[in-house]
Structure formats: C-alpha cells, structure tokens
Amino acid sequence: MEELIEELCLIISDNSIPKNVKAKVNSALSALKEEDVETCLRANKALQELDDLSEDPNVPSYLRPQIWNIVSQLETL
Structure with a gap:
C-alpha cells in the first residue's frame, strides 16, 4: 500500500x-x-477515482500506463 x-x-x-x-x-x-477504514474499502474508493481517470481525455498518454499499473495493484488487495 505504501508503494502505491x-x-x-x-x-x-x-x-x-x-x-x-x-x-x-x-x-x-x-x-x-x-487508516480508520478497512483496506478493501480504501482500495475500492481509490479504484473508483482511478478508473474514471483511465477514460479521461485530459490524462497525458505517458501517465495512462502508470494509472493502469496502480489500478491492477489495487485490484489484488
């Protein structure tokens, strides 16, 4: 989680x-x-925000793979 x-x-x-x-x-x-929320709930909240970003046309092209990487790591939590 700290790496993310x-x-x-x-x-x-x-x-x-x-x-x-x-x-x-x-x-x-x-x-x-x-920290007062369970890990799975924190990950789900973050996933919702980052999923929206993966579709956003304002996201620079070099940032998209980074976001996908973070999303895939969050999905494993």
Missing part, C-alpha cells in the same frame, strides 16, 4: 499534469490514507 501511495504522490507532484487529473489522484490518495 508513493506513486500517487509522484503523480501529484508532476507539474505537467492537469489540475482536474491531480484532483482525482488526490482523492484516490486520500482514500488510501484513511
């Missing part, structure tokens, strides 16, 4: 990412950081 949080933080810190994409990534990150 780090990857999402790197995406947020990238200045070339549009604000609306950063907002969705930040929502997913917030969901993963909710």
Whole structure:
C-alpha cells in the first residue's frame, strides 16, 4: 500500500499534469490514507477515482500506463 501511495504522490507532484487529473489522484490518495477504514474499502474508493481517470481525455498518454499499473495493484488487495 505504501508503494502505491508513493506513486500517487509522484503523480501529484508532476507539474505537467492537469489540475482536474491531480484532483482525482488526490482523492484516490486520500482514500488510501484513511487508516480508520478497512483496506478493501480504501482500495475500492481509490479504484473508483482511478478508473474514471483511465477514460479521461485530459490524462497525458505517458501517465495512462502508470494509472493502469496502480489500478491492477489495487485490484489484488
């Protein structure tokens, strides 16, 4: 889970990412950081946000595979 949080933080810190994409990534990150919620629920909340991003035309092409990788890792939790 910590690796996924780090990857999402790197995406947020990238200045070339549009604000609306950063907002969705930040929502997913917030969901993963909710320690008082079960892991499977945190993963599902983050998956919902990231699934929306995978279809978003504003997502840069180089970011899409990163998002898919994070989504596939979340699905295994």
